[in-house]
Amino acid sequence: MDRAEPSKNIIRGFRAFDRLLEQYPQFQGKVKFIAFLVPTRTHLRPYQRYTEEVTQLIEAINKKYGTEEWHPIDFFYENNYIQAIAGMRLYDVLLVNAVIDGMNLVAKEGPTVNNRNGVLILSETIG
Template identity: 40%
Template sequence: MKRVRAPQYIPYKYIGVGVDRIDYTKGILERFRAIDRFLEKYPEYQNNFVFVEAGAPSRTRIPNYMKLNEEISKAVDKINWKYMRGYWKPIIYIERKLNLDRIFALYRTADACIVSPIQDGMNLVAKEFISANVDCTGVLVLSKFAGATEELEDAVIVNPYDVEGFADAIKDTLSMPPKEKRRRMKSLRENVKRNNVFKWLSDFICEVVKFVS
């Protein structure tokens, strides 16, 4: 049984987390398809794994975004009904914006954080998860389409469109030896510490000076 370090107890052996603004670019539906395939392909994780998705609604008056919200809710219901056993359901969907304390509590609890955009820049969720993972027990699963992959090479890199590969990556992440988890997370934490906002500003100024010269 997992020792949970967050204020709220989640009584499952394996815990995954996703924190997103509800948007087409975030790859949330692709993530759920991969979780569905993962549970189907590796049934031993059923009743042992739960994924907590914290989705902050955005642009709720725009029809396309209203439709996306509906599609996400339907996907969650479909997967939960497919695998539900007693009180267990594989996806817990929190459809609201959480404060930072609650988000970091989720990060500290999670065995894996899945960041799976189909198009994104320097994703802050990935770096928040790394910063929160002080005991180096979590693993970051990161889309190859996130700009952060250029820096965060020790994340488990996935193609969100490749359902089979994505599902296998989730399994590999959850079964990763503790020593390998620590090695990866220590490297990621060092990278985040090194490549902070001050370094970015310094690099930016240097590039501007070169351009002007």
């Protein structure tokens, strides 16, 4: 759950998930990365390219590991507050890995509303 912008380091999170599935194949078909990304600065070409790169990486990972019954990544690209809150309530692991961030609200809101004893993985560069 984050804005689709380079400073949020989204691609690195997907690459880490790819590596997890590669190194631990027993998780294939059993885990799911649900990504809620909010469009931002969509009129700027660098942000458009970044979103394209994110989408291409998701498609590649889904193709590499997915089956007819299971896709490793579900991707939602919209500004949907209710959906974001639902995701925060139900996560098992919340990844917040911005390159640098002052006060990341997702890192505060997620654990506050989570109902499943979810784990927060937080970048060391977030205030």
